[in-house]
Amino acid sequence: xxxxxxxxxxxxxxxxxxxxxxxxxxxxxxxxxxxxxxxxxxxxxxxxxxxxxxxxxxxxxxxxxxxxxxxxxxxxxxxxxxxxxxxxxxxxxxxxxxxxxxxxxxxxxxxxxxxxxxxx
Amino acid sequence: xxxxxxxxxxxxxxxxxxxxxxxxxxxxxxxxxxxxxxxxxxxxxxxxxxxxxxxxxxxxxxxxxxxxxxxxxxxxxxxxxxxxxxxxxxxxxxxxxxxxxxxxxx
Numbered sequence: 093x094x095x096x097x098x099x100x101x102x103x104x105x106x107x108x109x110x111x112x113x114x115x116x117x118x119x120x121x122x123x124x125x126x127x128x129x130x131x132x133x134x135x136x137x138x139x140x141x142x143x144x145x146x147x148x149x150x151x152x153x154x155x156x157x158x159x160x161x162x163x164x165x166x167x168x169x170x171x172x173x174x175x176x177x178x179x180x181x182x183x184x185x186x187x188x189x190x191x192x193x194x195x196x197x198x199x200x201x202x203x204x205x206x207x208x209x210x211x212x
Numbered sequence: 213x214x215x216x217x218x219x220x221x222x223x224x225x226x227x228x229x230x231x232x233x234x235x236x237x238x239x240x241x242x243x244x245x246x247x248x249x250x251x252x253x254x255x256x257x258x259x260x261x262x263x264x265x266x267x268x269x270x271x272x273x274x275x276x277x278x279x280x281x282x283x284x285x286x287x288x289x290x291x292x293x294x295x296x297x298x299x300x301x302x303x304x305x306x307x308x309x310x311x312x313x314x315x316x317x318x
Contacts, residue, residue: 201258
């Protein structure tokens with residue numbers, strides 16, 4: 093069974109940093125591209141970042157480019173999101189999501205999400 | 213960047229009825245369109261990709277159609293578990309989600 097489990101969320105102040113993790117199991121992690129997607133409270137979904145299976149291709153949404161860094165450790169079956177210079181509008185539930193085999197950016201499995209709250 | 217518009221914002225129906233949800237793109241996305249279902253407190257679930265392909269394990273009461281700029285998600289007979297928010301998503305060179313349609317119980 094495919095499982096994605098996020099961790100690392102919490103309450104931080106504006107300007108601070110946070111690192112999210114996503115532990116994958118039930119599939120061959122090293123052969124799948126992965127993504128981070130977030131959802132602000134009561135709002136819709138926003139794709140944030142993509143990393144291919146070998147970390148050779150990495151993309152970001154404009155809203156987080158230069159502040160967030162995606163990475164992965166295939167030996168540990170883990171995906172990460174380093175978030176710097178956090179702002180109030182980064183408050184959201186952050187999901188990791190696996191790419192479907194047939195195309196980039198089709199998210200066929202999602203974690204349960206981890207809540208990040210940015211507030212002074 | 214492509215903008216997706218979903219209508220209606222809310223659809224109030226009874227179990228057993230047919231639901232028709234619309235997604236319109238500001239420019240052609242070919243068939244690079246997916247649909248997701250999200251229930252309160254849960255992660256989204258992939259329903260449809262490639263405009264009309266059901267994802268693994270999705271019941272056949274869910275169907276998708278369209279290409280270019282206009283897409284439809286149809287739920288042929290609503291089951292109690294189908295009341296949720298539905299998002300369309302354009303993918304390919306980037307990823308953009310629509311604002312969602314809430315299907316609630318009439």
